[in-house]
Structure formats: structure tokens, C-alpha cells
Amino acid sequence: MEETTPDRPGICDYEGSNYRTEFWEGQGRDYEDRVERVALKKLLPERGKHLLEIGAGFGRLTNEYTERYDRVVLLDYSFSQLEYAREHLGASDKFTYVAADAYELPFRPAKFDGVSMIRTIHHMKNVNGVLREIARVLSPEGVFILEHANKRNMKAIVRYALRRQSWSPYSHEPYEFVELNFVFHPHYMRDMLALNGFEVQKRMPVSFFRLGALKRRLPLNFLVKADDLLQNTGAFISPSVFVKSIRRAEVPYPKDITGSTSIPTDGMDVDPLFACPKSGGPLVREGDHLVSLKTGLRYAFRDGIYDFKAAVNE
Ligand SMILES: C[S@@+](CC[C@H](N)C(=O)[O-])C[C@H]1O[C@@H](n2cnc3c(N)ncnc32)[C@H](O)[C@@H]1O
Structure with missing residues (x-):
């Protein structure tokens, strides 16, 4: 276990967890899965070369990228999640599997024209640190699709109004409801993206009907279609928000963009x-x-x- 520092303030470790079977498969979350795919389809560019999927987990959403990108790099801190993804997706040249920490991405600068991070930043205490790393590995004008948990969601608004919850859904600072599990105000995330050299192009509220009673009573296709429509309204009271940003070309890279070095590498692989x-x-x-x-x-x-x-x- 590596020590924690202000830059790397702990990792929510999924190593050996049953995230796939205990959270997704057969757990009544087809609605969440479907509406996230709807949002991704709207935000992803038609074509791209190299996509980095940060916090790829067991590869639940990876097939959304494979048609559009030539190569997908799945990165996760959990080796076991990646093992499952590899068994499932295969060992072709299309996929590269990388066990690493998102706070210290093991890539040269500007290597990807796309980065996605879904259901992962809510585990990050150092949002600034991880966004800085993403800006470093994205090429100029590369696309970044981020999903984050929304602090100002309907349930929190109602509970706060009824005094059933002490923390305000309206204040901008992140709220840690369980250790290394945060919700973020949409304005906070927008500001953090801007601070790290991203130009926000589109933001979409997603997953409005994440309520067991509704999901049990209403047909799945109806809920998905209704969410699809609401995603375009700008009503940021849903539990999840998707943001599409572009890495601004004029923002300088912290290191030499070519990744060159003064150490001689002639004849080396x-x-x-x-x-x-x-x-x-x-x-x-x-x-x-x-x-x-x-x-x-x-x-x-x-x-x-x-x-x-x-x-x-x-
Ligand atoms: C909730 S899961 C989401 C997985 C996938 N994106 C999905 O939506 O199905 C969060 C993932 O983030 C990974 N993760 C958490 N902190 C990380 C970090 N510092 N670096 C890399 N991966 C991390 C976990 O291992 C886990 O697989």
C-alpha cells in the first residue's frame, strides 16, 4: 500500500471486489446503464484515434468506444477488474490494459485524442490533481467526457428542505458522504475544468428516475426515453451529470510535449x-x-x- 500525500490522498480500492455482480448484473440497474449509454452516444465524437478510459472497471461501457475509436486504453487501479475486462473483451490490438493510479498517469504528454471517466471522479479527493493529469495526456483540442455525481440532486434538495439532511446541496464545495465517496456541485466541476485548461462544450443531467419505486412500476423503455428527453433540458437536479470538454490548445503542457529527454536513448527500444x-x-x-x-x-x-x-x- 502506497502512502497517501496531498496529491494522492487515498484510493478507493476495488481490488478483488465483486463490483460487477454486486452492483450491476441482476441488481436492477438496467435503467442507469442504459441512460448512461444514451448520454455517451450523444457526447462522443463520431471518430477518434486513441481513447483513454479512466476507471474503466470491468469494461462495462467500453463497447461504446470501440466502434468510434481505433484503440482503447482501459486504465484502472484494480488489476482484478481489468483481468475480467480482458477476459471479456479479448486480447486484440484494439485494447490496452493498464493498472495504474489516475493521479499519476503512466503516459507521455498529449498521447490521447479522447479521455472518458465515468462513475470514477466521485472517488477522488484531489479533483484538481486528476484533471491536471488528464489535461497533460490529452492532445490539443482532445475531447474529455466526464461523469460526476451531482450534489444538487432532487433527493438531496427535498431532504435538505425537510431538514432530514444537514449538508446543503447548494454550496459549491464537494461533500464526502462516505470515506472517498464525494458528490460535486455542477458549478464546482465546471470551474475545476476551466481551471485546468478545459473548455466546457456541453453539460447534461442524466439518470432522473433513479428511484426503486419508479423503476419497478414504469416500463424500462419509457424511463429511458423520458431521461433521453430530459437530458437536453439543462435541469441539473439529476443524480448524475455528464460533461463534454475540449482541452484548450493554447494551454501549455507542463513538460516537453514530445516527451523527449536529455538522457541518450539511441538504439534503445x-x-x-x-x-x-x-x-x-x-x-x-x-x-x-x-x-x-x-x-x-x-x-x-x-x-x-x-x-x-x-x-x-x-
Ligand atoms: C464505480 S467504479 C466505475 C467503473 C466503470 N467506469 C463503470 O462505470 O462501470 C469506479 C472505478 O474507479 C477505479 N478507481 C478508483 N480510484 C482510482 C484511481 N485513483 N485510479 C484509477 N482507478 C481508480 C476503481 O478501481 C473502480 O474500478
């Missing part, structure tokens, strides 16, 4: 995509390992997954 998550420096391929020229840290490629969670010694 330098990886064109990855960079050392600790130093940002180049990684050289040595068999099943990527080795950092700057720090000597070695990262394993095992069972078809790049493992940046911890450096290895051998």
Missing part, C-alpha cells in the same frame, strides 16, 4: 506511449518489463496487463 509514473521520464522495453531510464524503476507486463501500481525488483 523506447516505448512511444508510456512514461514512468514517478518521474515522467521515458521507459525502455526489456522483455516483459518497462524500465525507467531516469529512476531505474521497473514495471511488469503480466497476464496481458501493464502493471504500474508498484515497481518490481527483478
